[in-house]
Amino acid sequence: MKRAFTLMAIFAVTTVDRTTSSASGPEPRSQPITAVLREPLPPERLQLSSESHEIVIQGPSFRYALDKASGIIVALQVEREGHPVLRLVEPARLVIGPYSLDTKHARGSTAITSQSDARIVLKTEGTLKSSLPGDLDLPFTVVSNFFNDGVVVAEWTLRPAKDLALRELRHEVVASGPFRHYLHKTRDRDGFDAPWGSLPKPGGRVGFSTRTSCLQVFGPRAGLALFTDRGATHASGGGETALVAVKSLGDDLATVSLAQYLVRDAESGPGLVLKANTPFTFRAGVSVVPNRLPHPRQRDLRMFTWVGDEKHPYPSDKEIHDAAQLGFTLFQMHRLGTPGEPRPPAGELNRVIDTVHRAGMLFLWTANADLMYACAPRVREMQAQGKWRLWQGFNYGGRYTAPMDRYCDLLATCLASPNGLADYRIQCDANMMDRYQVDGMYIDDNLAYANCTLAKEHHHPEQRYDCLIELHEMNWRRRQLLRARCPHTVLVDHCTTAMVLPVICDFDAHLYGEGYSFSAAETYWAQFGWIRSMHAQGFIWPGDDEPQRCATQIAYNYDLLTGGGQYTYLD
Ligand SMILES: [Zn+2]
Structure with missing residues (x-):
């Protein structure tokens, strides 16, 4: 029975292969590596389409949708090998004290400022309604830069008509994808020692009370980051300013909430006072991978x-x-x-x-x-x-x-x-x-x-x-x-x-590193192996004779254990 099944399977594959070949031209031929190295990169183009309430921006492996009334990203989907691998579970949120950037509270319109294959700039202008009675509407502008590498940088400007004390300014997304780890970078460090680790169990959370710059979740097949230029610009002592919360976690799919606070103060705190008629600006961004299509030479670099x-x-x-x-x-x-x-x-x-x-x-x-x-x-x-x-x-x-x-x-x-x-x-x-x-x-x-x-x-x-x-x-x-x-x-x-x-x-x-030692193959995979999510190659470099550096033999061994072709050397 088993043998018959195997033969059937081979027959089926052969048939499919022949059909494909005859439909798409001559039989595939192997190429010397010198030619593969010089094959052009796959396209990295952006395309824009305008729908009734949204502007949709399609990249090589990702699609963003921006709500025209609020300028907020309401949908995001990332594909890998033609299949969805990462998505926003709900629209992104920007909470500005009693004002919230969402379709219910924002009244605005969006114009296309510039558009090319590599970058699209949209400008949304409007006002926000407060959830508290008696508050004045809050005028806002956001310039959203969509890059063809999967990054979006939104430059927000708020112009309150009278002094406004903010006790919370938070950017948050809830997303699901094959995430396994988190990493947090602050704006007062270069990221070399950014804390990272495995995602906690469902219901678990990891919080930071430092000056948040970039908060990301990642795994070998996809990654997602939030970032901002003014993380924790006003934060009361000890309060969390960056937070990863795990809602569900399966073998290959995690649903997480990522939040960065620019302002976080106690209810009784003074908050950050935005002055009347004075613009208050900040930037908040998103980055996703895979952000491009794979090139066949990847492992031969x-x-x-x-x-x-x-x-x-x-x-x-x-x-x-x-x-x-x-x-x-x-x-x-x-x-x-x-x-x-x-x-x-x-x-x-x-x-x-x-x-x-x-x-x-x-x-x-x-x-x-x-x-x-x-x-x-x-x-x-x-x-x-x-x-x-x-x-x-x-x-x-x-x-x-x-x-x-x-x-x-x-x-x-x-x-x-x-x-x-x-x-x-x-x-x-x-x-x-x-x-x-x-x-x-x-x-x-x-x-x-x-x-x-x-x-x-x-x-x-x-x-x-x-x-x-x-x-x-x-x-x-x-x-x-x-x-x-x-x-x-x-x-x-x-x-x-x-x-x-x-x-x-x-x-x-x-x-990665410059000959720094790796502690174990598992840590190597967790910390560095996820670059596969962006279809990238890794390089391992043997170090010199400093004790924390990695000997040539160790670099070779790691290369063999973790994919090959990464060993790099100098004269
Ligand atoms: Zn400078």
């Missing part, structure tokens, strides 16, 4: 990092061929200079890129999320004009140098400086793509840093601010530019242990 030094600024052809023969497919040059402005002797770069391509690999140029070469033309100009404070950052005490390489002299910048810095970074990347056959970039130290002390000069929303929203937008802008110039582009980040969704979702591969 294997990165070799070439650093060099002052005496050897460029690799020899032999070094490049050796890396290719070891099976690496991405050749990253780590200290090459400002994108588009290679270090001397610059004439060497075309030879290097040519050899990398002839060896079948792709070429990646390294830039830091925040550091910039001291010799970059615009950096020099800002310093000469006495304007450096407008861009100044504070990592590595403001300056990073490498003793064996004097060219490696970089200055820290603030990720969220609005003073033309992001445009300059993009201009450098555009120069790089104009001048060289670069296939992608490696972005070092991709963390939402929280150490800027120039909040006023940089117009930060809070004194302690992690620049998360600006860092996301920079990463998103870079991805759009590189995709347009190189359809098969590869973006890799070094996120260390800060697995914060809106920060890392624009990359195809992630280097």
Whole structure:
């Protein structure tokens, strides 16, 4: 009986396969990896449709619906391999004291401000009715930015007609999906040590009373994050300002509520007083994965990092061929200079890129999320004009140098400086793509840093601010530019242990840690393995001889235990 069933099954599969083949063209043929690496990325387009009460925005794997009267997201569905995997159980909620952003209490209208394949901006203006009799209506505006990477950033402005004491300002969603863990990042830390763990049992909750920046739930198949720029801007001591509550939890499906508080005070507390006729602004966002479609090369991304030094600024052809023969497919040059402005002797770069391509690999140029070469033309100009404070950052005490390489002299910048810095970074990347056959970039130290002390000069929303929203937008802008110039582009980040969704979702591969040890395979899967949810590849790097670093053999073992192809190495 069993044998007959097996034969039947084989017959059925064969028939289906033949039918499919004849309907869709010739038999599939295997491709060499050099060709697969260069297959264009799947489309990452947004489409908009306007319905009677909602605007629907469809991305490559997600669909948002925004209510025209309130500007709130009323529906969200995410698909994986063509099947729904994550959804909002009810409309998102924004509670502003006695005012609530919902279809019952909001009277507004929405206009399309701008629309492209990569970003759609909607503006909703209206008034909110209070649940308390006698309160004046509250005028509001929200500008909602939908990005093609699954991120939405909503910029809210409230304009009370008379002083308004708020004791609660809360953004909350209830969603179901294959979530297993949570993570919470604050706006006064970079996320390296963000607390995370397994979801509690149904009915259980995990609360935080810190300055909430990003609260997320995730698993190997999907993830969801809420984030804000002004978390706990007014909070009475000890009150929870971020909360994950588990409503149900099955083998493969959890229903959770995620809430972030910008304001939380006791009933008897003074609250945060919004001044009459003075705008009060804040941003609140959502990020989901999978946020794109898978690329067949995903597991074949294997990165070799070439650093060099002052005496050897460029690799020899032999070094490049050796890396290719070891099976690496991405050749990253780590200290090459400002994108588009290679270090001397610059004439060497075309030879290097040519050899990398002839060896079948792709070429990646390294830039830091925040550091910039001291010799970059615009950096020099800002310093000469006495304007450096407008861009100044504070990592590595403001300056990073490498003793064996004097060219490696970089200055820290603030990720969220609005003073033309992001445009300059993009201009450098555009120069790089104009001048060289670069296939992608490696972005070092991709963390939402929280150490800027120039909040006023940089117009930060809070004194302690992690620049998360600006860092996301920079990463998103870079991805759009590189995709347009190189359809098969590869973006890799070094996120260390800060697995914060809106920060890392624009990359195809992630280097976690820099040779830091993993405690157990289970923890590895829980903390890092979920990058599969965004169809990304992981990289594991052996460390040096510091005790907390990971030996080469351990890195190899982890790679073999957890998927393969992640082992990365440097010269
Ligand atoms: Zn700053």
